[in-house]
Amino acid sequence: MRLDKWLWASRFFKTRTLAGEAVDGGKVHLNGERVKAGRAVKPGDRLEIRRGPEVFEVLVLALSEHRGPASAAQALYEESEAGRARREALSEQRRLFAAGLPLSSGRPDKRSRRQIIRFRDGDASDQV
DSSP: OBHHHHHHHTTSSSSHHHHHHHHHTTOEEETTEEOOTTOBOOTTOEEEEEETTEEEEEEEOOOOSSOOOHHHHHTTEEEOHHHHHHHHHHHHHHHHHHHTSOOOOSSOOHHHHHHHHHHHHTOOTTOO
């Protein structure tokens, strides 16, 4: 079975095109090697899949020609404990970092926008 088709069927990517682009872009390694999208994958292969900041280290358990429900897709692979722990730690770190940032109330209203423009342009006529 083609690697890009397996990645699509196991729901790591939304489309086969996205899966193929990720493989061609070096985001997916099969048994530690960079491969092409048409490379055959078989049970027992190890995959390292990078999706943004997340890295999945999985062992291929089964093959599927069709994209099924998420529960069926999860039966196609087994994620390593070390990879899962690393991914969860990174997720927690991102969550804590975001918690320290001030929340934006959206776009500034007309008055606030004028104040921003005055501050940016250095207009001292409105200051008291």
